[in-house]
Amino acid sequence: MRLARELACNEVVELVTAYLEDALPAEDRERFEEHLVFCDGCDRYLEQMRATISATRNVPVGELPPELEERLLEAFRDWRPA
Amino acid sequence: METEQASHDAALIEGLRAGEEAAFAELMRLYGAGMLRVAQMYVPSRAIAEDVVQEAWLGVLKGIARFEGRSSLKTWLFRIVANTAKTRGVREARSIPFSSLGGGGADEPAVDPDRFLGDGERYPGHWAVPPQSWAPEGRLLAREAMDVIEREIDRLPPAQRAVITMRDVQGFSSEEVCNALDLTETNQRVLLHRARAKVRNALEEYMR
Numbered sequence: 001m002r003l004a005r006e007l008a009c010n011e012v013v014e015l016v017t018a019y020l021e022d023a024l025p026a027e028d029r030e031r032f033e034e035h036l037v038f039c040d041g042c043d044r045y046l047e048q049m050r051a052t053i054s055a056t057r058n059v060p061v062g063e064l065p066p067e068l069e070e071r072l073l074e075a076f077r078d079w080r081p082a
Numbered sequence: 083m084e085t086e087q088a089s090h091d092a093a094l095i096e097g098l099r100a101g102e103e104a105a106f107a108e109l110m111r112l113y114g115a116g117m118l119r120v121a122q123m124y125v126p127s128r129a130i131a132e133d134v135v136q137e138a139w140l141g142v143l144k145g146i147a148r149f150e151g152r153s154s155l156k157t158w159l160f161r162i163v164a165n166t167a168k169t170r171g172v173r174e175a176r177s178i179p180f181s182s183l184g185g186g187g188a189d190e191p192a193v194d195p196d197r198f199l200g201d202g203e204r205y206p207g208h209w210a211v212p213p214q215s216w217a218p219e220g221r222l223l224a225r226e227a228m229d230v231i232e233r234e235i236d237r238l239p240p241a242q243r244a245v246i247t248m249r250d251v252q253g254f255s256s257e258e259v260c261n262a263l264d265l266t267e268t269n270q271r272v273l274l275h276r277a278r279a280k281v282r283n284a285l286e287e288y289m290r
Contacts, residue, residue, distance in 0.1 A: 048286070049279075
């Protein structure tokens with residue numbers, strides 16, 4: 001994506017994931033970072049997205065419903081390893 | 083890290099091939115819930131998604147003998163689930179274009195447009211209501227914060243839910259998710275961004 005001019009905050013917030021994934025072209029990355037220098041709101045938004053990502057890492061992965069896992073286990077037991 | 087993953091994969095594959103229930107239990111602990119979320123991307127109901135997981139599992143058992151490890155075990159596993167679900171989705175007359183997977187664009191902004199200055203203002207598009215500090219951030223580690231995140235993830239459209247689960251909960255790389263789900267880098271990123279933005283919004287509410 002190519003950004004021709006100075007970024008507005010409502011554009012910056014849409015680029016955060018691309019920025020964190022290192023998917024912005026060098027020029028746009030520079031504009032993004034320049035914006036953060038003078039914009040506390042966007043700087044904070046970026047930090048909060050980072051904090052959100054690391055908090056999400058701590059969420060348990062969850063489990064299959066037990067009766068479904070039981071069905072899979074039965075299939076596994078019935079299966080004859082080649 | 084790569085080799086650690088590879089040797090763990092190899093042990094798991096050996097165990098499955100030998101019919102060991104411990105290997106089965108480990109695989110389910112790691113990926114069971116994720117498999118169900120991926121299935122739900124492509125079929126209209128939870129019940130059908132459960133059938134898909136079961137059908138995919140039979141495919142895994144059939145294929146495990148010939149699995150050569152060119153991709154990681156988890157990528158291979160999720161590909162089988164995704165492909166099984168897509169086939170089933172077509173049968174259910176519900177072949178879904180990316181746009182309706184909740185991947186859309188401008189219609190679903192990361193932040194409520196009301197929080198930015200309007201066109202008539204001196205700095206249109208700049209913050210009118212900027213984010214407030216989350217200090218002290220230790221609150222993000224509380225059980226309550228985890229519940230907020232889980233609840234929000236559960237409420238996401240299925241494709242966003244599957245992508246954020248794989249990327250941020252399970253720690254897949256973007257390449258692994260794209261391979262497993264046959265998404266382009268861009269589509270994957272859009273889904274992830276929408277999902278993360280909504281989780282951030284939910285946390286903002288909680289951190290107030």
